[in-house]
Amino acid sequence: MSHTPHQLAEDFPEHLVKIRHLREKDGHFHRISKEYEEVNHRIHLGETDIEPCDDLHMAQLRKQRMALKDEIYGMLMRAEPLAAEAEV
Template sequence: MTHVPHGLHEEFPTSAAAISKLKIGDAHFATLAESYDATNREIHRIEAGIEPTDDAVLEELKKKRLKLKDQIAAMLRAAA
């Protein structure tokens, strides 16, 4: 288990400006980014032992984060 946060700026380090711009100018992107951040924080709290849960819940959260990341990546590619 890693306790490393996977914030959008860490996941897409070369897209920081595009992420900021899309968060402001695209409501759908902003919603995806907000959901990603909330899911990511929840995973981080579970992995750090702050919020204990079972492995199935953690696995579902990780799948949700990956799906959100894929959608965000697609929007970043389209905006480039």
């Protein structure tokens, strides 16, 4: 069990420019990335026993995080390449 938060910037470092751009320009991407952060934070609190929860609830949260991450990844792959990405 990992107690390290799964931040989008750490999980997709090669897409930082695109993540920032989509958060500013795409309302849906902004909503799901915020939801990902909230779910990820709840998982981290549960894993570190700051806010313990049962195994079933933790499994549901992890599935939700994975579904959000899959959607975010898909949106990153479909988004047009940005000129600034070549500089990163």
